[in-house]
Amino acid sequence: MTIIFILLALMVLLSIMAVCSRNLLHAVIALALVSVALTVVLFMFQAPLAAVFELSVCAGFITVIFISTISLSQPLSNEQIKKMTQTRWKRYIALPLILGVIIPFFYWKIPFLFSQLGAPTTPFFSLDVKRILWELRTNDLVGQLLVIVSGVLAVIILFKESSSEKKVKGD
């Protein structure tokens, strides 16, 4: 039980670090560590397929994408980072307000609401995740395929050189 609470508290702390960190690389690594903590939670809830997806894709592939993007774009100078950070802290103090006010109110009121939910429903079916994906959620798979194809097309179009750029390079 303690492990679950530690993992969830870690997710919250790492999310705050990902948002408030001045260094972009630290923010990306914090996001990857949130994925790792979520992976362990998914494993503990006996969702291994989703856990493996989360670890390999979100903690691995997306982190690589972010680091590649950061390295290919010119980093900001220290003065620019300092200026943007000061503007951020001066203009927005929403996060401490949200966390300090709304969350205690939530924990004061919501347990009462959740206690009215009643007993959990009986399982509707007892298939494993592979059969659910292939037999019950086939439309989801088609949608995923379409999203992947459209993503690939979008990336190809984004990095396609126009004919005028090709002429300039040829000269």
Added chain:
Amino acid sequence: MSIETFGLDYSYIAFFVGVALVIICCGIYSLLATRHLIRVLIAIGLFTKSLTLLLLTAGWWGQRVPYAEALIITVIVVEVVVMVVGAGLALSVFREQGDLDLAKLKNLRG
């Protein structure tokens, strides 16, 4: 090792939902407070993490964890495509204007 061996019961659902809401708040704060394109993508990543946690909690409460797992896989696939296209957009924007500041994206050419 199942979740019941950890002594959790359904009264902890509020805690899980609360944690997901905190992560959503962090994402909203990042969207409000930043003008950097990559930090916007990080905020979208945080939204997806909280959505995954909420789906898992709902699946656990309704005793349909495999069903929630299938939906989580769908969400992860969509998230990775969004991130890749967003990173491609960021690089494309950087090529055009040399900066990832969203406030400078004012030219919309037809």
